[in-house]
Amino acid sequence: MTNPYELYYWPGIQGRGEFVRLALEEAAVPYRDVARRKSGMPALLASLDGDAVEHPSFAPPVLKADGLLIGQTANILLFLGAKHGLAPRALAGRLWANQLQLTIADIVNEAHDTHHPISTNFYYEDQKLAARRRAADFTARRIPKYLDYFEGVLQHNRSRGGYAVGARLSYVDLSLFQLLEGLHYAFPRAMERLAPGHPGLMALRERVAQRPNVAAYLNSKRRIPFNEDGIFRRYPELDE
Amino acid sequence: MTNPYELYYWPGIQGRGEFVRLALEEAAVPYRDVARRKSGMPALLASLDGDAVEHPSFAPPVLKADGLLIGQTANILLFLGAKHGLAPRALAGRLWANQLQLTIADIVNEAHDTHHPISTNFYYEDQKLAARRRAADFTARRIPKYLDYFEGVLQHNRSRGGYAVGARLSYVDLSLFQLLEGLHYAFPRAMERLAPGHPGLMALRERVAQRPNVAAYLNSKRRIPFNEDGIFRRYPELDE
Numbered sequence: 001m002t003n004p005y006e007l008y009y010w011p012g013i014q015g016r017g018e019f020v021r022l023a024l025e026e027a028a029v030p031y032r033d034v035a036r037r038k039s040g041m042p043a044l045l046a047s048l049d050g051d052a053v054e055h056p057s058f059a060p061p062v063l064k065a066d067g068l069l070i071g072q073t074a075n076i077l078l079f080l081g082a083k084h085g086l087a088p089r090a091l092a093g094r095l096w097a098n099q100l101q102l103t104i105a106d107i108v109n110e111a112h113d114t115h116h117p118i119s120t121n122f123y124y125e126d127q128k129l130a131a132r133r134r135a136a137d138f139t140a141r142r143i144p145k146y147l148d149y150f151e152g153v154l155q156h157n158r159s160r161g162g163y164a165v166g167a168r169l170s171y172v173d174l175s176l177f178q179l180l181e182g183l184h185y186a187f188p189r190a191m192e193r194l195a196p197g198h199p200g201l202m203a204l205r206e207r208v209a210q211r212p213n214v215a216a217y218l219n220s221k222r223r224i225p226f227n228e229d230g231i232f233r234r235y236p237e238l239d240e
Numbered sequence: 241m242t243n244p245y246e247l248y249y250w251p252g253i254q255g256r257g258e259f260v261r262l263a264l265e266e267a268a269v270p271y272r273d274v275a276r277r278k279s280g281m282p283a284l285l286a287s288l289d290g291d292a293v294e295h296p297s298f299a300p301p302v303l304k305a306d307g308l309l310i311g312q313t314a315n316i317l318l319f320l321g322a323k324h325g326l327a328p329r330a331l332a333g334r335l336w337a338n339q340l341q342l343t344i345a346d347i348v349n350e351a352h353d354t355h356h357p358i359s360t361n362f363y364y365e366d367q368k369l370a371a372r373r374r375a376a377d378f379t380a381r382r383i384p385k386y387l388d389y390f391e392g393v394l395q396h397n398r399s400r401g402g403y404a405v406g407a408r409l410s411y412v413d414l415s416l417f418q419l420l421e422g423l424h425y426a427f428p429r430a431m432e433r434l435a436p437g438h439p440g441l442m443a444l445r446e447r448v449a450q451r452p453n454v455a456a457y458l459n460s461k462r463r464i465p466f467n468e469d470g471i472f473r474r475y476p477e478l479d480e
Contacts, residue, residue, distance in 0.1 A: 054396060056392060072338070072343065091308075095315055102315055106298070118373045119381075130370040137361055152296060
């Protein structure tokens with residue numbers, strides 16, 4: 001038997017680690033959320049760039065699995081998708097899933113930068129004016145552009161099952177769920193306006209939330225609530 | 241015989257398309273740079289989200305290859321690397337290359353946002369103050385952090401050939417070359433300060449530039465010069 005997987009991610013936030021957690025939970029893969037255990041933080045930091053690490057990571061999340069240390073969220077999902085049935089087997093489908101995941105990563109970066117448009121090295125309070133400008137553009141133009149795109153992806157899918165890729169659930173659906181959860185948390189007014197125009201996405205969000213493994217996870221203590229240290233922050237002054 | 245590949249990217253800039261061009265050029269893969277031909281722009285736009293497109297892309301670059309339409313730079317390189325000998329064959333090496341490419345994509349995004357910290361929907365002139373703050377942090381803290389990381393990757397590589405991944409050139413080396421070219425173009429003073437502390441990277445930059453296919457490409461008209469419409473822009477007020 002192989003050892004259970006180990007996830008290394010900041011203990012107090014969902015962040016980018018949540019996209020990995022959702023895939024592990026849906027696939028019922030045993031894993032340890034290392035940094036959330038006692039003295040987990042030193043382990044987290046050593047996993048990034050310790051001298052003994054052959055493949056250091058620039059930032060978490062990092063997954064230790066099958067003797068590999070894998071960094072970058074979309075890269076971890078590429079691995080998990082192939083190994084645990086959360087992505088198509090054929091090359092075309094795998095590339096398509098990866099492309100969509102990378103586009104999700106792009107909007108996640110933009111969502112983060114609404115509250116940190118200048119630098120993560122400064123407090124939010126020290127970049128509030130720029131944050132308001134960036135957030136106004138994000139809610140008015142960028143969120144709609146991304147949601148229109150992903151809604152189109154669902155509508156273009158010839159399998160007509162309501163999933164993003166092919167006829168079955170993939171990690172892309174889990175990530176779209178997390179993206180929509182985050183946007184609803186951070187920008188409730190903007191999302192209330194945009195939801196009716198994106199019925200496929202809203203239905204997907206419901207469908208993912210109701211999957212037994214996902215539902216059990218969301219109701220467990222393993223799911224960290226959204227908060228104002230994470231990527232999706234509810235600062236009312238940044239909503240529309 | 242299959243058709244030559246088609247690359248769809250904005251015609252006037254290197255941008256993210258350049259990472260794809262360098263891989264195609266190094267591997268001597270025949271390709272058409274579609275948007276740089278007559279009436280190429282409509283073709284570019286239709287390739288993104290035309291109704292007949294099964295796998296629409298949110299943004300270029302897009303590569304048409306073997307009947308596939310592949311978007312997202314790192315995803316295109318994942319495909320090219322596997323097919324044209326620009327990445328390791330084993331899973332561990334492929335994931336490691338992809339992880340590094342995604343980390344390069346992160347600093348490329350940050351480099352872009354030094355001149356557009358608020359939104360690409362506004363002119364640079366309308367976000368200059370925020371740009372100066374973001375660029376100051378980028379040159380003082382973010383570039384060094386990334387360069388230290390990539391220098392460490394080169395030093396940790398047990399193959400000791402000076403490449404990023406294993407004992408042979410991969411698309412990661414080509415992308416590191418392009419990143420370093422861009423940073424030197426946009427931030428010459430910062431890079432003059434940082435170069436001596438990163439000898440492995442500077443040697444890699446030289447080594448890639450001297451590869452016959454790359455050198456021929458760089459001296460051809462196919463290589464678009466850096467300019468102030470691209471990702472890496474020389475705005476002296478943003479350099480340190």
